[in-house]
Amino acid sequence: MSAIVELKDVRKSFGNLEVLRGVTFNVNRGEVAAIIGQSGSGKSTALRCMDRLETIQGGSMLICGHQLHDDDVDLKSLRRDVGMVFQSYNLFPHLTVVQNIMLAPRMVKGIKAKEAREIADTVISKVGLREKMDYYPEQLSGGQQQRVAIARSLAMEPKLMLFDEVTSALDPQLTGEVLRVMEQLAADGMTMILVTHEMAFARKVADRVIYMRDGKVHEMGSSDILRTPATPELASFVSESAEH
């Protein structure tokens, strides 16, 4: 299997605060990796670095063939290859669902309106919201908005999808509908890295679990490490999460 994500000793600071203190892991094509860990451990930062929303200061990061610390890294091409979904959906409020989805294919790839519309049809069906095509984001529930955000990312046909706590703002029922979409994506073979607090979901879907602590990978392995953690820190993290 080939790694399409390779982090080696990645370092990142905000001012004097070193947030990533040597992070190393790989993710292979078609794998689902779940990043877990306490709040503030650097999970979001690691994810944001992978799409170059933040620049790294040390180590190396190879994402879908793009060497991110190169100054001449082709950002446009990187962002075609990588899709990102945020906790706060970030749909464009002035555009309808279908316009949200069509915007990037048309602007970035120069696809004609008719063809973009077909792409939108396909991805919106994947998230089960065909009947909401012409709705505005504010007319949708949080779960529906998040599914649209996933569809919007999918429309660019990324090779890798990044999810940053995409269900944290949702109540349990809406969480379920978003997780089902993600599970289907995983089954379709999408390479995914997700930061999540949903331990049950990680256990079920993740091929690889990465436990981060204080800006480092503290423990990593198959989802079995959630059942039989090797370190006491992960053990207590898992049992704390189970209480909530």
Added chain:
Amino acid sequence: MTYQFDFGAVLAYWPLLLEGIWTTLRLTFFSTVFGILIGAFCAVIRTGGSSWARAVISLYVEFIRNTPLLVQAYFLIFGIASLGIRLPILVGATIALTVNIGAYTTEIVRAGIESIHRGQLEAATCLGLSRTQTYLHVVIRPALERVYPALSSQYVLLMLASSIVSSVGVEELFGMSNRIQSETFRNFEIFVVLGIIYLLLAMLVRTGFTLLGLAMFPRRRKLGTSL
């Protein structure tokens, strides 16, 4: 002795009033169109341009906001003339009003742009949109929508303040009234009529902005939320 009102004497000059109204409307229309373009452009630079470009814009904005419109109008109109460029006075006045309203628009639109959540920009970036595309499709329209009420009030104010250019010799509504006044000596009547006309014009400008808003912001139209 009681004063005899004679509105007839004033209204007899209706062709002049009409001409004045027409001039005021043209002044307002062109300064509105160019003012919004300048304001949106400067606001984008003010929020996302290089540091020297921001400095130039903020100098412009501060200068305009802290000097009287009348002084700006004299400065521009006679400044242009002294460069040897001969412009019709109406064009000069339109330029002066545009430069003035452009600065206020810059500040208003800037506030709108700054109110756009950073997450919107990040989402656009992650989708691969360039900076220009992001501004055009993700930032400007919602930013204008947010500040639209403030913007339309500012342009009603512009229409009212355009009376100032009568003192550089433009015969817009106020200038025409002065002429009628000096011919009829009907001070009171003329200003009553003038007040009513300005009131109606203000309502017209507001209505214009409301219709423009409905055209520009289809979401408002569809969801029926007011601007």
